[in-house]
Amino acid sequence: MVLSNEDELKQKIQDGYIVESREEMTEGYRKALIVQLTVQADTELMSAPAYWMAARHAPSTNTQVSAHAIIQDELAHANIAYRLLEDIGESKEQLVYGRQPHEFKHPYGFDQPLDNWADLVVANGFFDRAGITLLSDVYQNTSYGPLKRALVKVDMEETFHLRHGEVWMRRLAKAGGEAKEIVQCSVDWMFPMTIEWFGLPDDLKRHSGQLDYKLKGLSNDELRQVWMSSTVPLCEELGLNVPAHFDSETEEYVLDYPFPCEYDTADKRWVFEDGESTWDTVFKRWKGRGPMNEIYVESIQRSRRDVGGWLAEKRQAY
């Protein structure tokens, strides 16, 4: 069955229709799905070098194992998302190995260095929770059948990453002293980093079609609230300060700092004292990419050409 009419497809989807193949998509649907899956795939992929370099700070062989198990999961999730892209006409080879570092679509948070064990476990606690928040919403609402099925494994494993983050945040925070101070340092830069990850506030958001096509269910601000509704109480319980609180009148979480805000990469700190920035400035910063962008992408791409070349030579020799 070929549907050519965007409105017709949107209506069917709103009535519960599940898309199963590229042939059933309109060009608008396919494009919106490509954007969503590219962000998803690139995010999973770039988390791997970020976590991998941080895993060097693991305090024991067992923690090395759990850190690397998480990296393995992330690479598998990336592979799944790139395969879904390939099934709708994109090239994984081009996406993973053919792009320049700044062309990847992952959030700015995965352009940052994770400098110690606390950075890694708070990344598990914050970034992976952002991943679950976004992907659970996709799982519950997506109109694309292959993606819904693929997310069963992904959600299961992301929950493990989050638990790893929470257990370690709790252990370090409860220890007090220097252990707690260093977790607080990680929280200080990663909390606003994750808040920003969810993107433009709803009142500024341009219409993307992702809701019409039911590629997601919740808006950016709703997703930000979901993330805060578990992150803020966790940090409060652990005695960690976060720049947000629950407003019992509006029954919403409210940020206690200027949002959006600018980030000083050299000092790894948010420049709250400069006041509210603009989203244009934020988009420019995102597009310029962060300090680890080229290093992370290079670590993924570096051997593809060499090993591919060796194998090609071998084929010719036969």
Place this chain on the structure above:
Amino acid sequence: MIERVYDVFARKHRGDQLAHIGYVDALDDEMARVYAWKTYDEENWFEMCVIRRSNIIPVNRQDGPFSGSKGEGE
């Protein structure tokens, strides 16, 4: 490096349906087995197998990933 697409099928318990659970890209069958076992380790599978996507013969549909020689991706 020309990798083939392999689809992964598995069942958790005796008596379960064999179900499509995912896919891997691999240079050959042996690597596809290893990748599948290592990648889809979220369960203790009772049985797992892989099949080259290009060997899947569609019966009633002409669309979707199993509909032709699209499995020979890079």
